[in-house]
Amino acid sequence: MKPGIIEDAEAEPVATTLRARRIGLSAAGSDLIAVMRHDCPVCRSEGLASRAQVALRAGGREIVVSLLHSSAETPAPGEIGLSESAWQRLGVSDGDPVEIAHAQPLASLAEVRRRIYGNRLSDGAFSAIITDIAERRYSDVHLSAFVTACSAVPLDTDETISLTRAMVDVGERLQWPGTVIVDKHGVGGLPGNRTTPIIVSIMAAEGLIMPKTSSRAITSPAGTADTMEVLAPVDLDVSAIRKVVEREGGCIAWGGAVNLSPADDVIIGVERVLDIDAVGQMVASVLSKKIAAGATHLVIDIPVGPTAKVRGADAADTLERALSSVAQAFGLRTRVMRGPGAEPIGRGIGPALEAQDILAVLQGQPGAEDLAHRACELAGGLLELADAAPAREGYARARACLESGRAWAKFQRICEAQGGMRAPPVARFQQDMIAPYSGRLVSIDNRKLATVAKLAGAPMAKAAGVALQCRLNQMVDAGAPLCSIHAESPGELDYAAAYAVSDGPIFGIEAL
């Protein structure tokens, strides 16, 4: 089969090169956008008006963008207007030539369709899909379909291993001198519970290597990277991380800035919009980043509670089995530590408020004893797993390190090494939620509390969130504040407060 000949002799060759124009467009959602004049000759001759997505190439880079058509003056015919993200990813300057082309049909979408129709996927299929996702060739519709298909018919162990491997392969991989590199992961779902910065400080103070990279929030009001950013810069590249770890033995950096699992960052964006987090993807997401970061010994914190992410022992078993079998396939030593999940750990929910809890624990101030306790449990488990403490002595070793002030000193040095310590911001707009009657506090809806913090603006608005003023089983008086909502704008405060009092109480109070 050979191509024939163009029968229409009038078919003139068409220039498909446009001039780049920065148009200062950005979005919290899909942000790779290009704008063309509807009457641009290239647009018309290439039949681009009917295409939702097109490929752009400049200086050896290629991206796929959503295409908008405009009748405004800018961009002019012959120009291609680029959103801020598209501008940065193409690396162009105003007037630079940008080639425009029909986006190639992606072969990997056939694999996504196969998965939608219930078929299992091979190593090669995941590799093709993840490569295209990392290159940002998938639209929101395709990404959402992939994520949903792998949730509706859950990934099996082989698929999870394939997905994990594919995610590691498309990113950078860190190497460290030494055979023991410790790491920690929290499954999340429990508001607050920001143990990581404390654990890193303890481990590094104890002489272990803990190059910690953390994610930003997926579906929660804050990820460790969001919270840590309030206290020190976290956007460290690989060489910056290496310097911090060489000097201090540990760091608390944002994983996204080191490109450890670029596909995961894209997938996480979709999971955040859908507010889902299925087991297989969760395991691949966690372990791909740990493997890429060079970890050899990993403690995993799984809070279990009726409104936590993991609701009961069965769900915890399923997750633990999946994590363990996939970790084993990659030679990563893991220890799963379940913990209480009935109420938040610490008082703050949201980046700045959680940062204040961390400072209190490290400085030995009162108010977040539950957070100090859990951090020492996990640090102790990790010391034991790495053979840095005898069995059953890990907790005491960690606690001593914290109480001696050595962890606090180490934390300050890590912050300085990451670019300088800073003070958490305080929200300008606050509103208390008060107890409607007296009684004993018998339940807290963690999911709803997290949603209130998110509606208040967390994690994007750093000072936003919820500050708890009560603990489970405590007696409360009518009119006493149970928590306060913090926001950076009155609109968000109203939005969060309206939700907080709708649709069932957050705090269950048993009248006496």
Place this chain on the structure above:
Amino acid sequence: MKPGIIEDAEAEPVATTLRARRIGLSAAGSDLIAVMRHDCPVCRSEGLASRAQVALRAGGREIVVSLLHSSAETPAPGEIGLSESAWQRLGVSDGDPVEIAHAQPLASLAEVRRRIYGNRLSDGAFSAIITDIAERRYSDVHLSAFVTACSAVPLDTDETISLTRAMVDVGERLQWPGTVIVDKHGVGGLPGNRTTPIIVSIMAAEGLIMPKTSSRAITSPAGTADTMEVLAPVDLDVSAIRKVVEREGGCIAWGGAVNLSPADDVIIGVERVLDIDAVGQMVASVLSKKIAAGATHLVIDIPVGPTAKVRGADAADTLERALSSVAQAFGLRTRVMRGPGAEPIGRGIGPALEAQDILAVLQGQPGAEDLAHRACELAGGLLELADAAPAREGYARARACLESGRAWAKFQRICEAQGGMRAPPVARFQQDMIAPYSGRLVSIDNRKLATVAKLAGAPMAKAAGVALQCRLNQMVDAGAPLCSIHAESPGELDYAAAYAVSDGPIFGIEAL
């Protein structure tokens, strides 16, 4: 639980009303877009910068739009720039007040999440989801997740009935005088096969009522509405349809213009991007439109072939069972008629090329005898189902109507009633695909042929598509044209031709 008080006395009330500004933005993809200045006080005080989607209200209407932020001069602070679609749906004029608000968390998304996690949904859940979809409150990510979840774990019969009912309930419903209203649906998947305009002409000429509303293409190079639009206007509202049907007994209109199943139109957009079409959604989509259109007797054409949409007898059985049981639940009499699906029916693939086949059949000209035959089979089956012909005499009755020229006369009158008949356009750019060696044509890859037609620009580019110059089992000579690709731009012609010769042949030739 009561809301507390705003503790920060400085919190000033903020105007959330902006002035509408038409900015002439459009897109082939998600097209409800609003643009705000990044430094607009409303944007900052309301915390909208971090929101991918916001709600806009004007004159009692509310839409949810994707929000972009701009540093360009237009829109100015205090203005909200609206894409063409957003402009039309809000029905505003320049300078009109538009209220902006945080998009409310959609309660129905909890049901979508439940479905993603494998739970069956109730009548009420589908109703809530479909209402939100029809109101265009779902983002692409949410739509894709809903569609995918209902494909990965297929809808069961109860769910399909619930979905069908929900889709009927959110749209308009047509009523007709008389107890027999006939209709026809083709499952599609076979390129060409454009029998509907012929069947409507025969049925109306035989004195039956056939108010046919058709869809545009979902995943194919043309839907009946796309093809018919080449010959006459199809964007008829309800009163226009009623006038045409009262005068001529039949019409061939686009269903989307009468808002029969507004949710389906949104869902179809996503299915087109994903290139999927699962049984449950297909059944709900088809039957909801037929029920809403007031049909009582329905013939369904299912072509079966190795590269058609329905690949074999098992798949056809599954689809027939689903269609029959759901139709029965709504009191709709149906007859499923399977047909050959190994090669396209008719020579043309794409709106204008298919229209030429229809004209050939109606005018009794040679070249599309297979199309005439299939149209008469289906029209005959429908005459029998509606008791307008004795059993086994339907085909002969339909054939006689066609050969007498009465169907052609009726078709012309219908076109006139719909707004005037017109001639199909001819593509300016054409390229032949030739046989690489001599032999017998033993197979045609219908799916690949359809993809070539789509890459050439069909259905958006009306003249684009593929014109077949061979039939299965025919002898072909080396160098003879097998088909020609038609396009309206050289870029699309190249795009389609490059795909046509890549990745395995479309035409299987057995050398002798």
